[in-house]
Amino acid sequence: MTPDIEKIEHLLNAKTFEELSSSERQLVLAHLSGKAEYDHMRETLLRVKKVFNTEAQAMAVDTVLKEQVLNRFEQNKQQSVSVFGQIAVFFQTLIPTPMGRFSAALAVLLVVVTIGYFSLPNTKPEMAQNTPATKIKQHEAVAEGDSGESLSIETVESKEEEATLGNSHDAPSGKGATFAPVTTEIFKAEEEVASYRADEKTKEANVLKQMPVMAEKNMESDQNRMNDKPRTYTNSDGYEQYNITNNRSASLPQKESSDVMKDYSAKNKKTTERKENHPAPAEGALSGKADDNKSTQKIDNVNVAAANVQQETVSKTEATKTYKIPAWSGYENANDANYLTGEKIKYFLLQELNIITLEKLKGHQVKFLLTFNENGNITLGKVLHFSKGKLPDAYKAEIESKMLKLPPFKFSSNGGQKTLEQTYSITF
Amino acid sequence: MINLFVDIQKASDEHLMAQAAKGNSRAFAIIYDRYAGKMQWYFLRMLGKDAELARDFTQDLFVKLAEKPHLFDISKKFSTWIYTVAHNMCKNEYRKQSVRHHIPGDDYGVDRKVSGDNDKDLEMHVDKNTFEKMLEIELNLLDENHRTAFLLRYKEEMSIKEIAEVMGTSEGTVKSRLFYTVKKLSEKLKAFEYN
Numbered sequence: 001m002t003p004d005i006e007k008i009e010h011l012l013n014a015k016t017f018e019e020l021s022s023s024e025r026q027l028v029l030a031h032l033s034g035k036a037e038y039d040h041m042r043e044t045l046l047r048v049k050k051v052f053n054t055e056a057q058a059m060a061v062d063t064v065l066k067e068q069v070l071n072r073f074e075q076n077k078q079q080s081v082s083v084f085g086q087i088a089v090f091f092q093t094l095i096p097t098p099m100g101r102f103s104a105a106l107a108v109l110l111v112v113v114t115i116g117y118f119s120l121p122n123t124k125p126e127m128a129q130n131t132p133a134t135k136i137k138q139h140e141a142v143a144e145g146d147s148g149e150s151l152s153i154e155t156v157e158s159k160e161e162e163a164t165l166g167n168s169h170d171a172p173s174g175k176g177a178t179f180a181p182v183t184t185e186i187f188k189a190e191e192e193v194a195s196y197r198a199d200e201k202t203k204e205a206n207v208l209k210q211m212p213v214m215a216e217k218n219m220e221s222d223q224n225r226m227n228d229k230p231r232t233y234t235n236s237d238g239y240e241q242y243n244i245t246n247n248r249s250a251s252l253p254q255k256e257s258s259d260v261m262k263d264y265s266a267k268n269k270k271t272t273e274r275k276e277n278h279p280a281p282a283e284g285a286l287s288g289k290a291d292d293n294k295s296t297q298k299i300d301n302v303n304v305a306a307a308n309v310q311q312e313t314v315s316k317t318e319a320t321k322t323y324k325i326p327a328w329s330g331y332e333n334a335n336d337a338n339y340l341t342g343e344k345i346k347y348f349l350l351q352e353l354n355i356i357t358l359e360k361l362k363g364h365q366v367k368f369l370l371t372f373n374e375n376g377n378i379t380l381g382k383v384l385h386f387s388k389g390k391l392p393d394a395y396k397a398e399i400e401s402k403m404l405k406l407p408p409f410k411f412s413s414n415g416g417q418k419t420l421e422q423t424y425s426i427t428f
Numbered sequence: 429m430i431n432l433f434v435d436i437q438k439a440s441d442e443h444l445m446a447q448a449a450k451g452n453s454r455a456f457a458i459i460y461d462r463y464a465g466k467m468q469w470y471f472l473r474m475l476g477k478d479a480e481l482a483r484d485f486t487q488d489l490f491v492k493l494a495e496k497p498h499l500f501d502i503s504k505k506f507s508t509w510i511y512t513v514a515h516n517m518c519k520n521e522y523r524k525q526s527v528r529h530h531i532p533g534d535d536y537g538v539d540r541k542v543s544g545d546n547d548k549d550l551e552m553h554v555d556k557n558t559f560e561k562m563l564e565i566e567l568n569l570l571d572e573n574h575r576t577a578f579l580l581r582y583k584e585e586m587s588i589k590e591i592a593e594v595m596g597t598s599e600g601t602v603k604s605r606l607f608y609t610v611k612k613l614s615e616k617l618k619a620f621e622y623n
Contacts, residue, residue: 070494
C-alpha cells in the first residue's frame with residue numbers, strides 16, 4: 001500500500017509523536033516502525049529544509065553569466081518587433097491587467113475627443129454665421145473726399161435708415177468730404193441659409209445683383225431727397241427758413257449717379273476681396289450643387305477624404321480583427337495578448353514565404369481552418385481556397401507548410417471536450 | 429480606485445515569459461533573476477556538487493530559453509516547465525557519463541569507514557557542519573529519480589502532481605519515492621542529529 005506521504009509529512013512537520021492523536025498514530029505506525037523512527041524522520045526533514053534554504057540564499061548571482069544570457073536574448077530578439085510593437089509591449093508590461101489597459105485606452109480616447117472638440121472649426125464664433133437665425137454684418141461705407149482720399153467708416157448693424165443731414169455734421173470737416181450713406185441690411189434667416197448653401201459664384205452673383213439694386217435704391221432715395229423741396233419752417237420772425245437738419249442736400253454738393261455707382265462698385269470690390277480671402281466653407285457639398293469649380297473641387301476632396309478614412313477604417317478593422325476563442329477555453333477576454341489576429345498570421349506568412357510565392361499571392365484571399373482542441377492547442381486545418389482562381393498546388397503546399405510553423409498561440413483549456421473549427425481569411 | 433499600473437516585478441512567471449516571447453528583455457531579465465539561482469543550486473545538487481558543471485548547465489538552460497522563449501507553453505506553470513527541462517538535461521548527462529558520487533575525505537572532519545550501507549562501521553567526529561556534509565553525501569548516493577523527487581519536494585515545495593509532471597511519472601510513484609527517500613535519509617543521518 002502506498003503511504004500517504006503528504007499526510008505523514010504534514011504530521012512530521014506539525015507534531016511530535018506525543019502530540020499525535022490516536023488515529024494519526026495509527027496512520028503513522030502503519031508505515032513506520034515506531035516512535036523512534038517517527039522522531040528521526042521529523043528531525044531529518046526539519047533540518048534538511050533548513051539546510052536547503054541556507055544554501056539557496058548563499059547562492060550569489062552570477063553577473064557575468066547573466067550578461068551573457070541577456071546579450072544572447074537581445075541578439076535573438078525578433079527583428080520584426082516594430083517601434084510601435086515595442087511601445088505596445090512596454091505598455092502591456094506596464095499595465096498587464098486587461099481592465100487597466102481598457103481604462104487607460106478609455107482615458108486616452110477621452111483626451112483625444114476633448115482636444116478634437118475644441119480644435120474643430122465649429123467651435124469658432126465665425127461659423128455661427130451658418131446658423132439660420134444669425135444676422136450678418138455687412139458693408140463698408142467708403143467715404144471719398146474731393147481730394148480722392150478714401151475714408152472708411154465703421155459699419156454698424158442697424159435697421160435700414162436714411163442718412164440724414166445731421167450725420168453729415170459728423171463727417172470730417174475742412175476737406176469737403178462727402179460720403180455715401182451707410183446702408184446696412186439684415187438678411188432674413190432663410191435667405192442667409194439659402195445664400196450660404198449656394199455655390200460661390202451664385203453667392204457672388206447674388207451679391208453683385210443686389211448691390212446695383214441697392215445702389216439704385218439709394219441713388220433713388222438720394223435723388224429724391226435732392227429733388228425734394230427743402231423743408232422749411234417759419235421762424236419766429238415769420239421768415240421761411242430751411243431746416244438744414246432735414247435737408248442734407250442744402251449744403252452738400254450734388255453727387256452724380258455715376259459716382260454713386262462707383263462707390264458701390266468699390267464697395268462691392270472690397271466685399272469680393274473679403275470673400276476671396278476668407279472663403280466660406282465648402283457648403284456646396286451640402287447643397288449638392290456643384291456649378292462652381294471651387295465647390296466641385298472641395299466636394300471631391302471631401303469625398304476622397306471620406307473614402308480614404310473609410311478604407312483605412314476597413315483595413316484597420318481587418319488587420320486588428322480578432323477571432324473569437326471558444327468560451328470553454330478560459331480565454332474570453334478579447335484584450336488578451338494571446339489572441340490570434342489576422343495581422344499576426346499575415347505578418348508571419350510574409351516573413352516565411354519566399355518572394356516568388358508572395359508575388360503570386362498578390363490579390364488572393366486565402367481561407368484556412370484552424371482547429372482548437374481540448375488541450376488548448378491551435379492546429380492548422382487546411383487551406384480552403386483562394387479567391388482569384390486556382391493557384392498551383394506548389395504554392396498551396398508552401399503556405400500550408402509555413403503555417404504549420406505558426407508560433408503557438410495557446411490558451412488554457414477548462415477540459416472541454418469540444419473541438420472547434422474556425423475559418424480565418426487573410427488577403428495578400 | 430483601480431491600480432492600473434502593476435509592478436512588473438510582481439508579474440507572474442507566465443506573464444513575464446509571454447512578454448519575453450515578444451522581445452521584452454526586461455521581462456526576461458526578471459525571469460533570470462528569479463530562477464537562475466534556483467536552477468544552479470538544483471544542478472549543483474544533481475550533478476555531484478560540481479560547481480563548474482552546474483554553472484555550465486545553468487548557462488545552457490537560459491541560453492536556450494533566450495533563443496526560443498516562445499517554446500514555453502504559457503498554459504503550463506513555468507516553474508514546473510523549467511524544472512522539467514533541467515531534469516531532462518540531467519538525465520541526458522547521466523546517460524553520457526556516470527556521475528561520480530562525490531564523497532569527500534578527511535576535509536569534512538569525518539572519519540568514516542564505509543562498508544556498504546552498514547551504519548555500524550561508521551565512526552565520526554561531529555563538528556559544526558557535519559550534518560550538512562553528510563546530507564550532501566547521502567543525497568549524492570541516491571538514485572537520481574529519488575534525489576530529484578526529494579529536492580523538488582523539500583526545496584521547491586512542489587506538489588506531488590507537479591513533481592509527477594516534471595519527472596514524467598505517476599503520482600503514486602512519486603509518493604513512494606519520497607517516502608523511501610525520507611526514511612532512508614533519516615536512518616543514515618540519525619547519528620548526526622542534535623541531542
